[in-house]
Amino acid sequence: MLKILFDHMHGWARVSFFLAPIAIMGEALLDLQQPTLMARIVDVGLARKDMTYVWQTAILMAVIAVAAFALGAICNAFSSYAALKMGQNLRSHMLAIALADRDPQALKPETLITRITNDVTQMQTMVSMLTRGLIRSPMLLFGGIVMSMIVSPRLSWIVLIALPILAIYIYVVVRRSLPLYTAMQGQVDVMNRIMSENLTGAKTIKAYVLEDHQRTQFNTENHNLQQISQRAVLATVTLAPLIMLVLNLAVVAALAYGGNLAISGSMTTGEIMAFVNYMIQITTAMTNTVNLITTFSRAVTSSARVSAVLAEQAGTEATGTLVAPADSTIAFNHVTFGFSKSRPILDDINLTVPSGQWLGIIGSTGSGKTTLIALLTRLYEHYQGSITIGGTDIQKISLASLHKKITVALQNSLLFSGTVERNLDYGAPQATPAQLASGVAIASATEFIGTDYTAPVEEAGKNFSGGQRQRLNLARAIIPDPDILVMDDATSAVDQETNTAIQDALIKNRRNRSTIIISQRVPNIMDCDQIIVMQNGRITARGTHDELVKSSPFYAQLVQTQLGGEYLD
Numbered sequence: 001m002l003k004i005l006f007d008h009m010h011g012w013a014r015v016s017f018f019l020a021p022i023a024i025m026g027e028a029l030l031d032l033q034q035p036t037l038m039a040r041i042v043d044v045g046l047a048r049k050d051m052t053y054v055w056q057t058a059i060l061m062a063v064i065a066v067a068a069f070a071l072g073a074i075c076n077a078f079s080s081y082a083a084l085k086m087g088q089n090l091r092s093h094m095l096a097i098a099l100a101d102r103d104p105q106a107l108k109p110e111t112l113i114t115r116i117t118n119d120v121t122q123m124q125t126m127v128s129m130l131t132r133g134l135i136r137s138p139m140l141l142f143g144g145i146v147m148s149m150i151v152s153p154r155l156s157w158i159v160l161i162a163l164p165i166l167a168i169y170i171y172v173v174v175r176r177s178l179p180l181y182t183a184m185q186g187q188v189d190v191m192n193r194i195m196s197e198n199l200t201g202a203k204t205i206k207a208y209v210l211e212d213h214q215r216t217q218f219n220t221e222n223h224n225l226q227q228i229s230q231r232a233v234l235a236t237v238t239l240a241p242l243i244m245l246v247l248n249l250a251v252v253a254a255l256a257y258g259g260n261l262a263i264s265g266s267m268t269t270g271e272i273m274a275f276v277n278y279m280i281q282i283t284t285a286m287t288n289t290v291n292l293i294t295t296f297s298r299a300v301t302s303s304a305r306v307s308a309v310l311a312e313q314a315g316t317e318a319t320g321t322l323v324a325p326a327d328s329t330i331a332f333n334h335v336t337f338g339f340s341k342s343r344p345i346l347d348d349i350n351l352t353v354p355s356g357q358w359l360g361i362i363g364s365t366g367s368g369k370t371t372l373i374a375l376l377t378r379l380y381e382h383y384q385g386s387i388t389i390g391g392t393d394i395q396k397i398s399l400a401s402l403h404k405k406i407t408v409a410l411q412n413s414l415l416f417s418g419t420v421e422r423n424l425d426y427g428a429p430q431a432t433p434a435q436l437a438s439g440v441a442i443a444s445a446t447e448f449i450g451t452d453y454t455a456p457v458e459e460a461g462k463n464f465s466g467g468q469r470q471r472l473n474l475a476r477a478i479i480p481d482p483d484i485l486v487m488d489d490a491t492s493a494v495d496q497e498t499n500t501a502i503q504d505a506l507i508k509n510r511r512n513r514s515t516i517i518i519s520q521r522v523p524n525i526m527d528c529d530q531i532i533v534m535q536n537g538r539i540t541a542r543g544t545h546d547e548l549v550k551s552s553p554f555y556a557q558l559v560q561t562q563l564g565g566e567y568l569d
């Protein structure tokens, strides 16, 4: 955990982290002087009726109080700065890892959100408390014990009885409550997942009239959270009152026994007052230590969850520094890939798409078409065989250069909230108005967005229909003018007429661009230079449309179903 903290504190934040405890040490030392000075006012000043001594000591106490205040404030400022900077850096780092993660399944959004917000906040609280409390509380605790014994050695048995009782009780409570707090954090993750499913899937839930089912599921988990929280709270509910009870009993014992000693003349009033004050300091320090232990343990759980995210970095550090070659020939050489070792999703794929050619991919659902593109864009890298572009292994090409060369329009690409323009120039911030207009026209999006690109886009583009969203996505992929354009079922929700218009516009503007079209619609791919048929992770047939209708029963069947018998002749 400390490594995570240090790694995310730089410059002044790190200096502040070390200066804060020094300041608080000064504050604690000064605080420890006050009860002794108070005793002197009573025992020396008041007893001798020496008002000069009383005033001098009182002024000294006031100066010490102001100095302690200043040191406390300095410590707070330093520790807050260190905590805020650490949190800021850690959050940015985690988000960068999440964005760079090329396996979107690895980091689940709902747990990621709790980790970036809640868990980092826990760690920030711990940095503040660590710098303040880790030094101050033990100093006040042990300093208070030592000082109380020096000031009133005859009352020290009260401390020696009270403190072990408290220490044992605190140990038992903390041991019982810590696992419950850890379980609470896990349950918050579950709640976040259900909340996010309910909110994002609201339409589906309504369509299937599943409101009651979802409500029951939510209420069950909500009840579980309440139960765990209740058990955690119950485990600690007696702690603070017990500390107060022991303190009060100790004070009563000090007054009773100390009073006796005072009457017999073997102890002074000031010594009793100082002892009582030290007892208050000791119990306050104990309460703070308990809070520190709870915060610390929560932060330990949080840091384990945060470090699981940071560990993803090992898998996300992109290799490759080369610039993508000008030649766009794509080659898959004996590529085999699976999410688990037992089940290959792509099995010995061999494929060449010469520069500037069009490739059509058709096949059964789940046959690995999208995965093929995921490999080409380096979303997953643990495959056997090699993939090259222009003869260069794609793993040697920098991600930035690769993604400039290839753009992908997916079936369900996300639109970001903002304006149409912000979405269109996402991959090409320098695009000119003419380039934007050209991309929009090719994607047949002009009819519904017109030429005013300042129109608003709501969260996830929900103020557009499915087909309109796809056309905006397609425009976004075309605007950077990539050498290789991939369309993965990118027009599946678009009506037939618009689909044909898009096909025609793509052909008209093809220049020398390689294009890969994944589609279940034969008309979308039938004019491609090469078509591959995929089934169960393998390429089972390849050729032109005319060749495939003869050689592939699967393809011929699709043509028969979608276009009718005359296309088979």
Ligand SMILES: Nc1ncnc2c1ncn2[C@@H]1O[C@H](COP(=O)(O)OP(=O)(O)OP(=O)(O)O)[C@@H](O)[C@H]1O
Pocket (backbone or CB within 6 Å): 105, 339, 345, 363, 364, 365, 366, 367, 368, 369, 370, 371, 372
């Ligand atoms: N992240 C993942 N983890 C585990 N399995 C996955 C993952 N992504 C895809 N798969 C599995 O890989 C197989 C191929 O999926 P892929 O999306 O490539 O198929 P597809 O041919 O594009 O299908 P469709 O036409 O339905 O879009 C499927 O069986 C799918 O269940």
